[in-house]
Amino acid sequence: MQDVVVLGVGQSEFGKFPERGIAELGGAAARTAIADAGIDPGDLQAAFSSRVYEAMITSQTILKDLGVTGIEMVNVENACAGGSTAVRSLYKDIAAGYVDVGIAIGVESMTTSPVAGKLIPPDKDDxxxxxxxxxxxxxxxxxxxxxxxxxxxxxxxxxxxxxxxxxxxxxxxxxxxxxxxxxxxxxxxxxxxxxxxxxxxxNTDGAAAVVLASADFARKYTEKPVRITxxxxxxxxxxxxxxxxxxxxxxxxxxxxxxxxxxxxxxxxxxxxxxxxxxxxxxxxxxxxxxxxxxxxxxxxxxxxxxxxxxxxxxxxxxxxxxxxxxxxxxxxxxxxxxxxxxxxxxxxxxxxxxxxxxxxxxxxxxxxxxxxxxxxxxxx
CATH class of the missing domain: 3.40.47.10 (Thiolase/Chalcone synthase)
Structure with a gap:
C-alpha cells in the first residue's frame, strides 16, 4: 500500500446557476485543483467523477475541455455519498499502485435536474x-x-x-x-x-475536485503533504x-x-x-x-x-x-x-x-x- 496525498483542491462557487452546465461547473473546479497541485493536466492517469442526475460520461464531458483524454475514466453514483465514493475509488487505485496521480470530481446542477424546485421523489419501488x-x-x-x-x-x-x-x-x-x-x-x-x-x-449547483497522488509522486510538488490516512x-x-x-x-x-x-x-x-x-x-x-x-x-x-x-x-x-x-x-x-x-x-x-x-x-x-x-x-x- 502506498501513502496517498491530497495534492490539489478546487471548488466552483455554490449557488443557482441554470445557465452553467456540468462541463463549465466541473471544469472550473478541476482547473483550480490541477493548478493547486502544480501539475500539468496531461500528468493525470485516472479520473473518477460523480453526478446523481443525468449521470453519463461525466469525467469525459468535463476533462475533454482541459485537454485530458485517453486515460481511464470512471463515473460513479452513490446518492449524496457519490463524491466521497469517487475520492475513495481514486484513493484505492493510488494506494494499490495502479496509478500515481489522478483526479476525483463531484458535480451537480440541481436547477436543471428533473427535481429542480421539488422534493426528491421516491422511486416507484420505494x-x-x-x-x-x-x-x-x-x-x-x-x-x-x-x-x-x-x-x-x-x-x-x-x-x-x-x-x-x-x-x-x-x-x-x-x-x-x-x-x-x-x-x-x-x-x-x-x-x-x-x-x-x-x-x-x-438545492444548489456546484462542483469540487481533488487531485490525489502517491507520496512519492507528491514529493516533487510539496514539502508539506496532506495525507489520507x-x-x-x-x-x-x-x-x-x-x-x-x-x-x-x-x-x-x-x-x-x-x-x-x-x-x-x-x-x-x-x-x-x-x-x-x-x-x-x-x-x-x-x-x-x-x-x-x-x-x-x-x-x-x-x-x-x-x-x-x-x-x-x-x-x-x-x-x-x-x-x-x-x-x-x-x-x-x-x-x-x-x-x-x-x-x-x-x-x-x-x-x-x-x-x-x-x-x-x-x-x-x-x-x-x-x-x-x-x-x-x-x-x-
Missing amino acids: LDGQMGLSMPVLFALQAKRLMETHGAKEEDFAQVSVKAHEFGALNPKAQYRKRFTVEEVLGSRMVADPITLLQCCP GSSLISGDYDFKRADLTTMPLGVKAATSAYEQAGIGPEDVDVVELHDAFATEELVHYEDLGLCPRGESVGLLRSGATSLGGRVPVNPSGGLLSLGHPLAASGVRIICELTDQLRGRAGDRQVPGAKVGLAQMLGGAATGLDAGAASVHILTV
Whole structure:
C-alpha cells in the first residue's frame, strides 16, 4: 500500500446557476485543483467523477475541455455519498499502485435536474417513500426521538443552523452568506415538525475536485503533504436490525474503520466536515463519530465545542445548510475544505493549528435499509 496525498483542491462557487452546465461547473473546479497541485493536466492517469442526475460520461464531458483524454475514466453514483465514493475509488487505485496521480470530481446542477424546485421523489419501488417517509420526515422522526431521549429542544436544532450560517458568512464560496438568529430559524416555514425551512439544506449547483497522488509522486510538488490516512465506505444494513433511531449504524462502522486505519481516535480530531442536510442530524453524527459519549450530543453543542474556537469545530465551511448541497459534489467539497484547513489557508474560518481532519458523508435511502451509504475520510499533516 502506498501513502496517498491530497495534492490539489478546487471548488466552483455554490449557488443557482441554470445557465452553467456540468462541463463549465466541473471544469472550473478541476482547473483550480490541477493548478493547486502544480501539475500539468496531461500528468493525470485516472479520473473518477460523480453526478446523481443525468449521470453519463461525466469525467469525459468535463476533462475533454482541459485537454485530458485517453486515460481511464470512471463515473460513479452513490446518492449524496457519490463524491466521497469517487475520492475513495481514486484513493484505492493510488494506494494499490495502479496509478500515481489522478483526479476525483463531484458535480451537480440541481436547477436543471428533473427535481429542480421539488422534493426528491421516491422511486416507484420505494414503499417507505411512497407512504410518505421522505428525507425531511425521516430526520424529523429522529429529532422527535432526540427530544425524548436526549433532552434536545427545538432551539438546539435551530442553533445548529445558526452555527452553520455563522460559518457560511465567512466562506466566499457559500450559496448563503447571511447570519440568522435562533428565533428566525424557528420562525421560518415548517417543513416536517420540528424541522423548519432554515434547518434544511438548499438545492444548489456546484462542483469540487481533488487531485490525489502517491507520496512519492507528491514529493516533487510539496514539502508539506496532506495525507489520507483513513478511508472507508459502508453500505446500509437491514433496518429491522436497528434498535435506536438516534444512531445510524453504518455511520458508526464507517468511522470505526477509518479511525483504525489512521491509528487515531476521535479525541485526536481537530476539525470535522459532516453531512448536515438537515440540522437535526448533526447531533446524531456527533455521537456516531465518537466526538462525545452516547447521550451527550446536546451538551456538546450547547458547550460551544463544535463552534469556531471550540474543541472540535464542525462544518467550518458552513456545511450543507449554508454552503448548499449539490448532491454528488459535497463529498468532494468536504475534502477540499479540510485540506485548506490543514494547510492553514481557510481564512476567517481557519481552525488554529489543525492537524487532523475528518470528512463524513451520508447518502441515499431505500425501503428496508437504514441508509444507502456512509463514507469517512481522515486527513492528517
